[in-house]
Amino acid sequence: MLRWTLTGLAALILILIAFFFIRLFIEAKPAFDKFGYFGFVFDNNWDVSKETFGAWPLLVGTLITSGIALLIGVPIAIATALYITELCPRRARQPLTILVELLAAVPSVVYGLWGILVLAPKLKPAEQWFSDTFSFLPLVGGPVSIPNCFIAGLIMAIMILPIVSAISREVMLTVPSQDKEGALALGATRWEMIRIAVLPYSRAGISGAAMLGLGRAIGETIAVTIVIGNAPNVPDSIFSQAYTLAAVIANEFNEAASDPTHRAALIAAGLVLFVLTLFVNAIARYYVNRASRGNRKAVPTGMAG
Numbered sequence: 001m002l003r004w005t006l007t008g009l010a011a012l013i014l015i016l017i018a019f020f021f022i023r024l025f026i027e028a029k030p031a032f033d034k035f036g037y038f039g040f041v042f043d044n045n046w047d048v049s050k051e052t053f054g055a056w057p058l059l060v061g062t063l064i065t066s067g068i069a070l071l072i073g074v075p076i077a078i079a080t081a082l083y084i085t086e087l088c089p090r091r092a093r094q095p096l097t098i099l100v101e102l103l104a105a106v107p108s109v110v111y112g113l114w115g116i117l118v119l120a121p122k123l124k125p126a127e128q129w130f131s132d133t134f135s136f137l138p139l140v141g142g143p144v145s146i147p148n149c150f151i152a153g154l155i156m157a158i159m160i161l162p163i164v165s166a167i168s169r170e171v172m173l174t175v176p177s178q179d180k181e182g183a184l185a186l187g188a189t190r191w192e193m194i195r196i197a198v199l200p201y202s203r204a205g206i207s208g209a210a211m212l213g214l215g216r217a218i219g220e221t222i223a224v225t226i227v228i229g230n231a232p233n234v235p236d237s238i239f240s241q242a243y244t245l246a247a248v249i250a251n252e253f254n255e256a257a258s259d260p261t262h263r264a265a266l267i268a269a270g271l272v273l274f275v276l277t278l279f280v281n282a283i284a285r286y287y288v289n290r291a292s293r294g295n296r297k298a299v300p301t302g303m304a305g
Helices: 002-035 037-042 056-087 090-105 108-133 149-173 177-185 190-218 222-227 245-252 260-293
Strands: none
Touching: 002 037, 002 260, 037 056, 037 260, 056 090, 056 149, 056 190, 056 245, 056 260, 090 149, 108 149, 108 222, 149 190, 149 222, 177 190, 190 260, 222 245, 245 260
């Protein structure tokens, strides 16, 4: 009986997700009928006054800010997890773990206000120097605006740090002690042991944690709305203003109540965001499942040399 009850509850979750998708699709269908599926997603024009809605600038802004968050937040989160599990004194591990996890308790609006009022003005000179010095790089160069994509990505990097660090830490704790002790017994230093025993064993789990962090960043709304600038254009650089799928829904949904086309376009943007988030989380679940199986080798035999 318990088995069937749990199976029913699990199936109910899938039914709920399917219901969300179908309901969003029905509400968004007027926009898809008018602009086309590919036209809506890939058209580079979101103009409310002309009732022209193309989500490409929003999608690009979402991907750029989430990518920045991933590039900044994931290495710091992995380094934090490594320090807590392998290098931190035993007495300090629990307080440090709690301190990192408390970052998740800060409301997103507080992150947004801190970003626009404190972080953005302080970082503008450094951003301008980087933009001028490395203008040969893609998406770098030109004047720095406040707010901009980089500040939004940096804020999201801080916000995803707790979840990525927590999952990475739990995965690293599952590394068999004989793998680490074997590496040390063969003459490896502590850093070499981490490189050849801990990181290879934890790679799949860390990848899953990074993808879950990406899913968290993609759906962030309030903080990004405050610090990204809300400009429905494809950004020329990471220091330009932009828009995201989540931010445009939060900003424009109230004013779209009396305009069926605008409302349908916003729901269509939500559907695109929903599909993108499901795709990212499916990839994350794949890597987490690979990590849970633990089918990895012990310390490489090459260490014996």
